[in-house]
Amino acid sequence: MHVALIVERRYMEQAQPAGVAAELRRRTCEVSVVDPAATAVEVTRGGWYEGADICIARGRSQGVLSLLASAEAAGAIAVNTSQSTAAVRDKARMAAVLASAGLPTPTTYLGTAASLAAEIPATGYPVVAKPILGDNCRGVHLVDDVAQLLDYPFGSDEALLAQPYVHGPGYDLKLYGIGDQVWAVRKRSPLSSNGARGGQAAEPAALTPRLRELALACRRLFGVELYGVDCLETADGPIVIEVNEFPNYTAIPDADQCLADYVIARTREVAPR
Secondary structure (H helix, E strand, C coil): CEEEEEECHHHCCCHHHHHHHHHHHHCCCEEEEECCCCCCCCCCCCHHHCCCCEEEEECCCHHHHHHHHHHHHCCCCEECCHHHHHHHHCHHHHHHHHHHCCCCCCCCEEECHHHHHHHCCHHHCCEEEEECCCCCCCCCEEECCHHHHHCCCCCCCCCEEEEECCCCCCEEEEEEEECCEEEEEEEECCCCCCCCCCCCCEEEECCCHHHHHHHHHHHHHHCCCEEEEEEEEECCEEEEEEEEECCCCCCCCCHHHHHHHHHHHHHHHCCCC
């Protein structure tokens, strides 16, 4: 079995996909790694992945999406697909889709810092401001008032998102999914009340029927197979902050093995009989 990994450079040294790659090689699978920022490939016929049984992508850069789409156009099995990755890449679109599906999610504003400052009432602070295409907490800031919002470190003409800060128990709840298999992990919140970044220690948490239901609803909604769902627990129940493609599966001890099992099973599902 030959697996082609399309990996954005910043993920090369992270737990995933390094973990699943090592596990697949341990099982005598051939694994080739392509970094779209470092390798020139022909995308018009998808021949760069010739001989591969399945393509797995980790990253959301335009290079990753384009390379993945070229493989799909040539008939490759893709996990996750370029379409599902793009669906969770845009956080504004994601928020709209979550809300339209009736899933619990915070009110989300879109605009420049100036337009958001004019729209959000003084009683609406603090808010969490973040870039539309960000991930891994990049560019996320806890904003206490209008002055801080206007000082947000983006260009004045660049749009961003703002959501009311949800006062919770001081930790975030992360749901990790591999197909229909779901785990819950509790992590200390990366944002404290003064905007400083807190610790990132993580530990397994109880997976309630409601949490599993939320994770699988997000899987179906965005078409993701390897995914993470960021949640917060509130007095009214869990709410979904955002959905991400192919996370690191932090604090899931058998993640490498489960990922390898899933990849091999997916390949066999569509193998010629």
